[in-house]
Amino acid sequence: MSELPLLSATDLPSDAVEVGRIADAWGVKGWFKVVAFSSDPQALMAAPQWFLQPAEKGAKTFAGTVILPVKQIRWHGDGLVATSLDVVSRNHAEALRGARIFVAREHFPQAQDGEYYWVDLLGLTVRNREGVVLGVVKDLLSTGPQTVLVLSQALEGKTIERMIPFVDAYIDSVDLPGKTIVADWQLDY
Helix, strand or coil: CCCCCCCEEECCCCCEEEEEEEEEEECCCCEEEEEECCCCCHHHHHCCEEEEECCCCCCCCCCCEEEEECCEEEEECCEEEEEECCECCHHHHHHCCCCEEEEEHHHCCCCCCCCCCHHHHCCCEEEECCCCEEEEEEEEEECCCCEEEEEEEEECCEEEEEEEECCCCCEEEEECCCCEEEECCCCCC
């Protein structure tokens, strides 16, 4: 039977972003496997603490939000493994299986000029050069060589979906404080 480690209850920070989940126990000393939602999980690896919430599906061994101080996280093969001073046995690690991992935005590494975290683009209004609203970013897709903005726009009682490649050839500017993106794109593309 899995025994829950002693973790402190807390509130989820308003700027927290879900970055992964705990997959399973790894070894016998409290290490656990981590599934990152990003191919470059810098925020997950840089954060000194994670906020955990129970798995959306399956058994729930705790409720609400708890804080997990991270002792070490490292690559092992093609995945990540981590440990905490509060998770001292395999049973503790098994009790966290499926837990959703959130990181406070303040622990994200600074993005370089011209680079953006996907989470920052969600909800931005996209306009073309003429000022015509093309939609609001509702999702992003990675197609391999490029990322594609998925826009949603309510038009005459129905929802229109539009996709625009997020590349310099089509994106003129991104104004995060102004919550807008200007694109070289037309309604009939």
